[in-house]
Amino acid sequence: MRLIKRCTAAKWLPVVLVLLNSAGTPAQTTAELSDSNTLQQRMAWWKDARFGMFLHWGVYAGLGGVWNGTDYGKEMGDASSEWIFLTAAIQKQAYRKYAEKFNPKNFDPSAWVNYAKQAGMKYMVLTAKHHDGFALFDTKYSNWNVLQASPYKKDIIRAYVNACHQAGMRVGLYFSHEKDWYHSKKVRHNAEPLQQSYIELVRKQLTELLTNYGKIDLIWFDMGINAHENLNLMCRDIVRKLQPDCIISGRIGSGLGDYRNLGDRELAPPGMNGFVESIMTLRLNWAYDNNDANWKSSTEVIKMISKTACRNSNFLLNIGPQPDGDFTPEEKIRLANIGAWMKNNGDAIYATQGAPFKGEYPWGSLTTAGNKVYLHLFGDIPKTLRFPALRSKVDAAQMLSSGQAVAFEQADEHSSLTIHLDSMISNSVVPIIALTLDSVANFDLAKGPDWLPPIERHQTRKQISGVVENMNGSGFDLKATDTTMHFSLNENIEYRLQKGTTIEITNGFNLIAGKPYTVVYEPGLSNVLKIILSKNPARHR
Numbered sequence: 001m002r003l004i005k006r007c008t009a010a011k012w013l014p015v016v017l018v019l020l021n022s023a024g025t026p027a028q029t030t031a032e033l034s035d036s037n038t039l040q041q042r043m044a045w046w047k048d049a050r051f052g053m054f055l056h057w058g059v060y061a062g063l064g065g066v067w068n069g070t071d072y073g074k075e076m077g078d079a080s081s082e083w084i085f086l087t088a089a090i091q092k093q094a095y096r097k098y099a100e101k102f103n104p105k106n107f108d109p110s111a112w113v114n115y116a117k118q119a120g121m122k123y124m125v126l127t128a129k130h131h132d133g134f135a136l137f138d139t140k141y142s143n144w145n146v147l148q149a150s151p152y153k154k155d156i157i158r159a160y161v162n163a164c165h166q167a168g169m170r171v172g173l174y175f176s177h178e179k180d181w182y183h184s185k186k187v188r189h190n191a192e193p194l195q196q197s198y199i200e201l202v203r204k205q206l207t208e209l210l211t212n213y214g215k216i217d218l219i220w221f222d223m224g225i226n227a228h229e230n231l232n233l234m235c236r237d238i239v240r241k242l243q244p245d246c247i248i249s250g251r252i253g254s255g256l257g258d259y260r261n262l263g264d265r266e267l268a269p270p271g272m273n274g275f276v277e278s279i280m281t282l283r284l285n286w287a288y289d290n291n292d293a294n295w296k297s298s299t300e301v302i303k304m305i306s307k308t309a310c311r312n313s314n315f316l317l318n319i320g321p322q323p324d325g326d327f328t329p330e331e332k333i334r335l336a337n338i339g340a341w342m343k344n345n346g347d348a349i350y351a352t353q354g355a356p357f358k359g360e361y362p363w364g365s366l367t368t369a370g371n372k373v374y375l376h377l378f379g380d381i382p383k384t385l386r387f388p389a390l391r392s393k394v395d396a397a398q399m400l401s402s403g404q405a406v407a408f409e410q411a412d413e414h415s416s417l418t419i420h421l422d423s424m425i426s427n428s429v430v431p432i433i434a435l436t437l438d439s440v441a442n443f444d445l446a447k448g449p450d451w452l453p454p455i456e457r458h459q460t461r462k463q464i465s466g467v468v469e470n471m472n473g474s475g476f477d478l479k480a481t482d483t484t485m486h487f488s489l490n491e492n493i494e495y496r497l498q499k500g501t502t503i504e505i506t507n508g509f510n511l512i513a514g515k516p517y518t519v520v521y522e523p524g525l526s527n528v529l530k531i532i533l534s535k536n537p538a539r540h541r
């Protein structure tokens with residue numbers, strides 16, 4: 001009853017005015033149609049690009065996640081290293097001292113762009129301003145910027161944008177519109193009202209970024225919340241007015257973005273629609289961190305690139321440059337390995353369409369482009385691969401990277417395709433089979449796969465610790481009377497148990513009763529459990 005009373009006539013009016021077309025679905029107005037046409041045009045390069053580089057870099061890089069000997073980075077703390085200004089509750093004056101040390105002598109934006117290009121990335125997104133409010137660009141509206149507060153005294157954004165323009169790389173700028181711990185009283189993620197002076201600063205700085213640096217292809221807003229729709233709308237309008245072709249990330253809030261960002265470190269599941277971006281760190285932290293050794297392997301990342309393309313999502317891979325401006329050796333190696341794979345397999349990634357199915361095969365999935373179907377073998381590679389969902393005639397099948405012919409059988413387009421795989425191909429990282437069809441690919445969706453792979457979310461690192469007897473209820477089902485722990489998280493999943501440097505597949509493990517352990521559970525791709533014999537269990541409790 002109460003609900004009905006609240007529905008005023010004015011609120012109902014727009015519903016009545018929606019026109020229905022002959023199919024009984026709401027017809028789009030001319031204005032909506034032209035909006036969606038413009039959206040398609042604006043997003044065209046981005047969708048074809050599929051793979052980009054995210055860069056988190058600023059004053060926080062110099063702290064490397066550590067303040068006064070305590071690790072606030074994601075290796076030991078809860079937040080990522082770029083949050084240290086807030087998480088370590090550092091006073092402004094003390095944090096400014098780190099800006100005074102920010103003098104990145106090895107910053108070479110052309111080298112950055114080269115690394116990205118060689119890795120096969122087609123766009124880059126750099127933190128022009130992160131939550132610590134420090135501007136890597138020349139701003140008239142706060143002296144908390146690289147020219148005035150650091151000895152470097154050069155406009156980093158200008159150098160970066162110029163390097164991208166020169167190399168034909170699409171330019172993105174990350175801009176923290178909602179959070180600014182330096183200039184705004186509101187520091188937490190809540191609906192507290194924003195000060196007018198802060199909103200003005202956002203308006204002016206965003207205007208500077210979109211006016212002083214030439215063409216900007218993407219503004220990556222972050223953490224916008226619906227409660228501050230006025231701020232989000234203002235930002236959207238500034239972008240639309242100053243650079244109408246510039247793409248707006250989904251994290252602007254209030255549904256105003258041009259595309260959807262998934263959660264941090266969350267890989268797109270199969271069957272995504274529309275414009276979607278998966279955002280992944282190369283280790284745990286976004287920004288540079290002194291202690292974080294949780295590097296993903298090149299193979300893990302290549303699988304992610306392949307999976308996200310098959311699932312209709314872009315993949316934005318993060319780099320956290322060192323305080324001196326150079327990339328870490330670990331990042332360089334991975335980018336080179338990824339690049340080697342992309343060079344040979346890029347045709348299966350760029351400008352492709354993801355699989356039309358809601359599920360996936362145990363061996364992997366596919367992308368399509370024109371009369372090509374690319375089978376991405378990122379899962380378990382079988383000797384014989386049957387593909388009954390394809391309803392097109394296959395003219396040829398070859399390994400994409402080498403051009404080597406692959407044996408297949410298919411009587412006609414109505415019969416199931418069978419591919420015979422050489423056992424050697426399981427030695428290669430995500431092999432891809434290119435099928436050339438006699439027409440554009442046609443699929444029988446009813447015969448497609450319905451298996452749903454586990455959700456890959458690499459953001460949660462749960463630390464469960466203490467002496468063995470204290471671990472009941474900690475996520476594992478431990479019988480205190482014996483020494484065997486059985487995982488209760490998901491009995492259908494096999495976990496990889498890391499003991500020192502060896503890894504074994506297990507669904508249970510033995511601990512010595514009474515000894516202190518730290519168990520680190522990292523859900524995701526490999527469901528790794530690390531068991532650390534703890535010297536000082538009290539520290540972890």
Ligand code: FHN
Pocket residue numbers: 056080082083131222223264279286
């Ligand atoms: O708080 C930020 C975080 O520092 C990082 O920038 C990520 C990247 O997606 N976004 C926010 C958290 O979602």
